[in-house]
Amino acid sequence: MTKKLWGGRFKKEIDKDFFEFQKSIQYDYKLAQYDIGHSLIHAAALRVAGILKNSEWKKLSLALKEISNEIKKGKFNPDFNSEDIHTDIQNAIEKKVGALALKLHALRSRNDQIAFDERFYCVRKYLDIVPALLNLMKSLLFLGENNRKQKFIGYTHTQRAQVIYFADYLLVFCDMFTRDTERLKRYNENLFIYIGAGALTGSALSIKNYNEAIKESGLIGKDGKIKLARGPLDNVSDRDFIIEFLSILSIIQMHLSRLAEDLILYSTTEFNFIDLPEEFCTGSSLMPHKQNPDFLELVRGNTGKIYGNLVSLLTTMKGLPLSYNRDMQLDKEPLFSSVETIESELKIMAKFIKRIKLNKDVIEKALKDESLYATELAEFLVVKKSVPFKEAHTLIGRLIRDSQDKNKKIKEMSDEELKCYHQELNQKVIRKIMNPEYAVSSKKTVSRKIPKIDARI
Template sequence: MPTKKHATWGGRFTAGPAEAVQRFTESVSFDYRLAPYDIRGSIAHAKMLAKIGVLSRAEFAAIVKGLEQIGMEIAAGKFTWRADLEDVHMNIESELTRRVPAGAKLHTARSRNDQVALDVRLFVRDQIQLVQGDLRDLQWSLLMLAAANDDVIIPGYTHLQRAQPVLLAHHLLAYVEMFDRDHGRLNDAFKRTNVCPLGSGALAGSTLPLDREFIAKELGFDGATQNSMDAVSDRDFIIEFLADGALIALHVSRLAEDLILWASAEFGFIRIADAYTTGSSLMPQKKNPDIAELARGKTGRVYGNLVALLTLLKGLPMTYNRDLQEDKERLFDTADTLRSTLGVLADMLLNTRIVRERCESAASDPALLATDLADYLVKKGVPFRQAHHIVGALVAEAEKLGKPLNALPLGSFRQLSPKFGTDVRQVFDVRRALAARALTGAPSSANVQRQLKRWEKLLSK
């Protein structure tokens, strides 16, 4: 059944929306989270209206006092939200006008189109900085685990098969690098987010002499948007945040996968503290890495939020369309998921122990140094492809005899190439092999120590 005339647009309509329509179209059940930003934006707008003479000093003061009081009630959970008023904007404005008659002037030269664009930009701006802080915390946790185990060697893997030896710290620092790129991408996103759309109106600005630059400065923006139609319809900055979030989630998922493998009995490289694992309802021996598994799993919802918003926007004509109401839940969910995931992973890493003896055992596999054996021949003038073939034959011989590669007699080596000398045994010294990997970016101990110091300095800023 229809309701009474709507307070926002009642003059045009003879009746309000049906109750089913109200339930379908309301957004205050989730966009209430924008309330602090809505109030902050309204105060800045009121200040500008006072500056250009639309509000008297007394009216401005009363509006600010009313908005601040409403803000405190919202923060304390004492504000009553009304679904019939649709959204956070009209709930606040309606209550303000009820308390302060001058509140009826607040929406002068403002549309909910530019109002919500402002609120969401303020929200995204804050979330970017919060997520950046969470990334730094995770990088610190990785750095601390790496520094505490800077002499531990593990196999590096390709195709999930043992490949070459690396320092565990080098492996962990690879994730520090990934998350730093994520941090940098968020810096770039912040620049494009940090422009003020208020004053764009519904789509065509206003005939009143608004001071848009004044509002932008009041709210800490770099400047005002330059096209009113673009300003009210633009959600690129949300997509960019969600896309950056998807890359963060991708890197989190890769880290989680490594931790899950390392915690397994088959690897046994790490022990995660009981407080960050769970058990089985049936099997009493189980200790499951559920935190890492959930971190990996939540990547799917972060991807889904990005795809949902891309799909939402792909066919929208200019300018504002009600479809855009659907952007907020996707945005809120990604922000919340990133923050909770990054935070709990950082804590878990601080409560994770490296099992040195298992790492040492895995890294003692002489086959990890097969490439070094080929390099040994290259240094003696053998073309690499020929050296690769010779070492491959040695590996096959060792497998046939059921022996480790370094247990083959010298005669087996010399039978395939006279270039092998008694010094070939030195190739199988894993720490000597790591020390030889001294190129920029390679995992020698000296390089890793430099990187640990570099990251400690960078993350301390």
């Protein structure tokens, strides 16, 4: 057990089991870099206020920047005997500058630090996740471009429905991830990093002290993300920004899961439309022939965890009295878990998608299913022959059913047989309409141009 940031009013040592139970260093060490940012600004505010001498501020700032560089290079080793990352960094600074470090925590609270750190973390992770989404979309467009003219089978209710372009199928997922990107952008536009809330009522440091310190820190950025806390009480008790982030990540996960499920389904022997890249599959310890789509199954399986992280934090926050409560310490693991899972999935999925191969012979065979063209036959009668749609729907439905009952293809029926359903039906019409190219070209509201990625974002 290391030095703590509290303890003066206690006569007894903290119970060791309880200390282990309540400490958070084992996961909040991931906020180390952001906590350094808070300390750099706070130290500058103390200097502006005259609480720190200029020489003292320089020593503390140098020590903080040294630790920051260690973190960036992966050389910072948190002490897991510390209570939390705030305490650990405080102790690390004390090792560098001695008793001067004891002045750093003047007029601030860990309540303010953690709110600052987590907001900063969310801003940075936004900057990581958006490019990862764009990269995945590029992979989808790459696969679509390489199979631009390939027709595919569209499904509703997991039943064959109509002919589509494979590229259009992939663009559906691009649209999903585009919406995700736009959600993240709106989220980021409204997300700011606040400082100066104290424990709950604000700081004895002035607005001028903090504003000058924020400007001097160089951390503010062009978008002015770091600001003085407007409502200290709200700032330390608010975790809406994490809940909103987890909500967006849950939607991204849902889209990834839907993509994974489709790819699993289409790669089965029963469908066999696609071959999955075996670099992302595993085998069976008993069955020599197996190539299991483990990456896709894990993506699908992670959805419960990602949803659970959101529900977990919603449940934690639902009954908390103002302002900060220790329950809120439990917001970090769900946040880190969801972010790290999504980042890994997006990275791997982008590589995975590019290496998918289509089994075009199998797809072409499936495209011969005459029921795929039933809608186009009905539309032909409506548009070209002015047949009421209800009548066209009924007679084409009967034609499909009779073909299946008699085990006779519609293309094999004679003109006389076809005219029993409608006088405008004949072999010439059937062969023209029951064709993948006709099916996709008859739709006039769909753009056939595969867009560039920049045009979708």
